[in-house]
Amino acid sequence: MSHKRIPKRKAAFAAGSVVALGAAAILLPNANASQGGSSNDAAPKTMKATDASGLASQLQGLLGQTFAGSYYDAGARQLVVDVTSGGNGDAVARAEQAGAKVREVSNSLAALKSGAQTLKARATIPGTAWAVDPKTNKLAVTADSTVTGADWDRLTSTVKSLGDGMATVKRSTGTFKTLVSGGDAIFSQVQGGTVRCSLGFNVTASDGSPAFLTAGHCGVAAKQWSDSQTGQPIATVDQATFPGNDFSLVKYDDPNTQAPSEVNTGQGQAVQITQAADATVGEQVFRMGSTTGLHNGTVTGLDATVNFQSETDPNGVDTVTGLIQTDVCAEAGDSGGSLFTQDGSAVGMTSGGSGDCTNGGETFFQPVTAALQATGAKLGTAGGAGAGGQAGSADPSASAGGQAGGGDAVGGGGAADPSATASDGTGDQSGAGAGAAGQNGTGAGDGSSSLTQTR
Template sequence: MPKRKAAIAVGGVAALGAAAFLLPNANASQDGASGDTSAAAPKVLKASDASDLASQLQKILGDALAGSYYDSNAKQLVVNVVSGDNNVIVQAKKAGAVVRQVKNSTADLQAAAKTLKAKATVPGTAWAVDPKTNKVVVTADSTVTGAKWDRVESTVKSLGSDMATLKKSSGKFKTFVSGGDAIFSQVQNGTVRCSLGFNVTAKDGSPAFLTAGHCGVAAKDWSDSETGQPIATVDQATFPGDGDFSLVKYNDANTQAPSEVNAGNGQTVPITQAVDATVGETVFRMGSTTGLHNGQVTGLDATVNFQSETDPNGVDTVNGLIQTNVCAEAGDSGGSLFTQDGGAVGLTSGGSGDCTAGGETFFQPVTAALQATGATLGDSGAGAGAGAGAGDQAGGGEQAGGDQVGGSADPSASAGDQAGAGDQSGAGDQSGATADPSATAGDQSGAGQSGAGDASGTGEQAGNNGQAGNGDQAGNSGE
C-alpha cells in the first residue's frame, strides 16, 4: 500500500480578506524592551511572549495573581493582583508586566462560577472570567427566555454587580458539526462532517489527528472523502464534560501527517508548538465551511451549556474552553485555532452566530487535549503541557492592527468582516480543503443545526430539508 500523505484539511478557501497570508518566518521581532531585563518599565511583548510571562508570574505570585490579559494596542501584559504586598507588585513590574490592583481574587471568581453551575446551568448559557473587568461574564443566547432567563438573571444578581455581569446573545449556542467537507463519516441516517484540527503523534507512536470531541462521539470511522473508505478511527473522545476533543488514529501506520495548517490560497503554516491562549491576543481559525477568520481571545476556562441532542430536556455542559469573538459556522467543528507564529491554540467546539452577524465561538485548548490523550504535536515533539514557555519564537510578533497573519500587508482586515465569508461560490470545495478535491459545495449539510454529536440524524446527517445559501449547502437545516 502506498504511503498516504494526510494534509491538514481545514478548509482551503480562496483569499477571504482576513489577511494576505505570508509565512510566519517573515515576521520581525517587536520586543523593543527585551534587551533591558532590569528595567522596571513594562516590556513591549509579542502575544506569545506575554503568554510565557503570564505563566511565569503565576508560579511566582501564586494566589496574589487574579488573572492577566494582553493589551494588543500597547503590546504589554497586564496582571491583576489582589495583595497589597509591595513585594508582589515589585516582582510583577520587574518581570515587565503592567500591574493593577483588583478586588476579586481567583478563588472568589471560581466560587462565583461554582454558584452559576449549581443554580444557572440551563441550555444556552455560558460563563467565563474576564480579567479586563475582574468579573465573571455570563452570556445567555436567544433561547434563554421566561423562567429560564429569570433563573439566570437572579443568580447573577445574587453574586453582586462587582462580581458578575449578564449579557444577551442574539444567536443560539450550538456545536458546529455539520456542513464541512474536511473529514466525513457515514452513520445510520446520513453523513457526519467535521474539520480536522491538528496532526499529532499518538502515545504509541502512530500517526493521528485531533478534532472536536462531539465529532468523535457522533461517529467512529472517518474518511477524507464523502464516499471513500475510512482512513482513521476514533481512539479517544471526550464530550460533554471536561473538554471537547477526540484523538483519531490513522489506519495506515505509514501515513505522513505533517504538522501544518492549510491556510488557503496555496499556503500552509507550519505548526511548531502547542501554546496556551491569552486574553486579548489575536488568533486565527481555519474551518472547512468558512475558511480563514481572525479575532481576539475574550475569556479562559469557559463553561458552555449546549442543548442536549439526545434529551430534549437535557443539557450538555462542557468546561475548560477558550472564549473568542472569532466567527464560525456548521462544519467548522474541530478546525484549527492558531497564532501567526505557528502555535496550536485550540479546536473549534461551538458557539452562537455566524460569519455574517458575528458571535461568540468556544474552543478546546490544544494543550489540555494533548495532556489528556498523551499525544504530541505532529512531528515536532511539542507535547502535552507545551503551553508554558512555548511562545519564545523570535519573529512571531503581533502586527499593528491585531489581525494579520505572518506579517500581512493588509492591516485593515478585521475579525468577522471578510467579504463573502461563508457564501463564496464553491466555499466547501476549494483546492486543498480535503485529500479529495472532488468534494463539492453541494455536498455540505446545513449550516444551522445543533449537531452536538448525535448520530440519530437530529443535527449531523445530510438529506433532510435541503436549503440554499452559505455555499449552496444541500442537506439538513436541523434548526
C-alpha cells in the first residue's frame, strides 16, 4: 500500500480528522438552536450547554453542601440544579434568580460520592463502571456481559448495601475495553504487530513545541507514532498516563510542524477548536474517530470510574477515574479521538467502552481540561494553518454519517457544502484540513491491534 510523505513544515494532522478509512461526515442537525432569555428573571432561563456548565460551577460554590449535582436539559435548554432538603433558602433563591431550575432531591452529593467509594472498595471488578447521575440523583452502575456468577452477586450485593434509592444497576451489551486501534489515524509498530489509535487534539507543549493529545493507553502501548501504517515515525510520546487517568502528550519530531487547532469532519468540513471546556450532563457532544467517523450523542455522567480488564495481567484490573460517560457509539480504533461540541470546545479523548455503532453502547472519555492541566500543554499552535489550505466551516444543519470508506484524505481547503449529506462511498476525502496531506489507511478490521478495547 502506497502512502504520501507529508512535506516538512506542513501539518501532519488536522486534529481528529478523518483519513482513508473514515467516511465523509459533517455535523448533525439541531446543534445550534437559537438562544433566548426569559422575560421573568426568576424563571429558568434558556442557555447554551457551555453557559450552563459555567453557571453550574458558580452555583455549586454558592449552594455549598446542599448542592447535589446538575445537568443540562437539552429539550428545554435549561440548567437543572439538584439541592438537598433544608438548604439555604437565600442561596436557592439566588440560584433561581441566576436562571437555574432548582429541584429538591434526597441524596446529597457527599452521600453519592461515599457510595462510589464503597463500590471502589468492594466491587472493583473488570467490566464494571459507575458514575453519579444527576438526572436520577443516584449512582448509575453498569456491568458488561463478562460480569457473571459470583462477580455479579458481589456487585449487586454491594449496591444493595448502599441502601434504597442510592444506585441502579444495568447490563451493557458487549465488553468494556479500551479502543486502541483510530480523529486522524496514527500507527505504531510494536512487537506482535501494529497498534492503531486516533489523534485527539493538536496542542502546544509547555516548551513551545508542537504536539497532540491522545489516549494514555495508546502512549503506554507504543513510544513512536506515524501517520500511516507503513510510514516512518513522525511523533514521540512525551508523557503517558494509564491506568488512573487516560491521556498522552505526543510531540511532533519536526519542531517546525504546524498543527492546526481543528477537528476535520470530512468533505472539506472542519470545526475550529477554540477552547477546552468541562462536560455537562445532558449536553450534545460529537465524537470523531478514524474507524467510525463522526457520531453524536449526549453526556450521561461525570467523574465516572471504569474497570477495564487488564491487557497485561489476565487477573488484573485497569481502573480509570474521572471520566466522562456518554451514549455516543465508538469502535476499535477510535481510542484517543476527539470529543467536542458544535461551538468548537474540546471536551475529551476517547478512552473505551462497550457496544458498537450498529447497536449502540456506552463510551467513556478522558476530560481534555484535566489532560491540559497535567501536561502543561495549551490547545492550538502559534504557527497557524499549514500550506494545505484552510478547510471550510462545518455546516451544523447538515447530516452526519461515519461509515468506513477508503481513499486518501487530501490536504487542500474545500468550501463547505450546506446541502451535503453523509456517504459511505470510497475515494478521496478532499479538503481534509489545513495542511493534512497523504493520510492513507486501511479499512476497519485490519487486524492492526491486539490491544483493542471495543465499545
